[in-house]
Amino acid sequence: MAEATEEKKKSWHEEHPDEPVIVFENVSLSSAGHTVLDDISFQLKGGETRILLGPAGVGKSVLLKLANGLIRPDSGTIKVFGEDLSTLAEQDLFRLRADIGMVFQEGALFDSLTVRDNVAYRLNEDHVSEEEVDRRVREALRFVELEDTIDKFPSQLSGGMRRRVSIARAIISSPQLLLYDSPTGGLDPITSTTIIELVIKQRDVSGTSALLVSHRLQDAFTLATHRFNKEASKMEKLPKGEVEASTTFLMLHNGKLIFDGSTMDLVHSEDPFIREYLA
Ligand SMILES: Nc1ncnc2c1ncn2[C@@H]1O[C@H](COP(=O)(O)OP(=O)(O)O)[C@@H](O)[C@H]1O
Numbered sequence: 001m002a003e004a005t006e007e008k009k010k011s012w013h014e015e016h017p018d019e020p021v022i023v024f025e026n027v028s029l030s031s032a033g034h035t036v037l038d039d040i041s042f043q044l045k046g047g048e049t050r051i052l053l054g055p056a057g058v059g060k061s062v063l064l065k066l067a068n069g070l071i072r073p074d075s076g077t078i079k080v081f082g083e084d085l086s087t088l089a090e091q092d093l094f095r096l097r098a099d100i101g102m103v104f105q106e107g108a109l110f111d112s113l114t115v116r117d118n119v120a121y122r123l124n125e126d127h128v129s130e131e132e133v134d135r136r137v138r139e140a141l142r143f144v145e146l147e148d149t150i151d152k153f154p155s156q157l158s159g160g161m162r163r164r165v166s167i168a169r170a171i172i173s174s175p176q177l178l179l180y181d182s183p184t185g186g187l188d189p190i191t192s193t194t195i196i197e198l199v200i201k202q203r204d205v206s207g208t209s210a211l212l213v214s215h216r217l218q219d220a221f222t223l224a225t226h227r228f229n230k231e232a233s234k235m236e237k238l239p240k241g242e243v244e245a246s247t248t249f250l251m252l253h254n255g256k257l258i259f260d261g262s263t264m265d266l267v268h269s270e271d272p273f274i275r276e277y278l279a
């Protein structure tokens, strides 16, 4: 059937099936005399989506920035795609980040650039041809169902649309790892669900590994209990009692990682803080 199809580049995970995409080992970080993260260890396996929960100010955004090499820990080791970030020069970090898509808290679009130029940002930096930029921008915008906004400016879009544009910008380079920082922050529940649906679509269509910060439990559980049905091209709920095995949880509290496990383990946790958080 597919005789002359372009050979798809193997993902890092396909080439290293037994190695995790992210490894944190005993990572600590202090800021202005107070401990933000205290001896944090966890892994993100290939194809996995890990949802990072925790109260405001606990260090969730800091943890994502550490994973992206934007900040460095005081101690401990962080490996991404098998590379120890502390040993990488700025130039090598750039190369590594080309495989990581980041959706920043609040979207962080450039207000002075059109949707097209916001989404194309990385490709323009890489000097990709104009035709290919156009093709890929349209493809990414189609994925988030916003192709008709290509010539608009962020100020002309709703909050939910801006968030979709920032997802398109993050996936334009077909990253092997996505870092989402509170992708539904500041959005109403209905709009939030449309954003979570995109996260699920990306997870189930591309199988991209992801670390996602969530401040809203509803979103976290939607991710764990739904999948994207490719034939029907929409999200659907898993049968009662089933959860998505590749979607798991982490929870931070007072600088410590107090939970690392499956949806079911989280729901049945006896930890008083977790029980109150979930209630
Ligand atoms: N670049 C940084 N380096 C060190 N500490 C930081 C940095 N940015 C924020 N912090 C501190 O980390 C703590 C957690 O912040 P943050 O990660 O933004 O919390 P949240 O869980 O709400 O995302 C805050 O006390 C903040 O002052």
Ligand SMILES: [Mg+2]
Pocket (backbone or CB within 6 Å): 060, 061, 062, 105, 181, 182
């Ligand atoms: Mg944050």
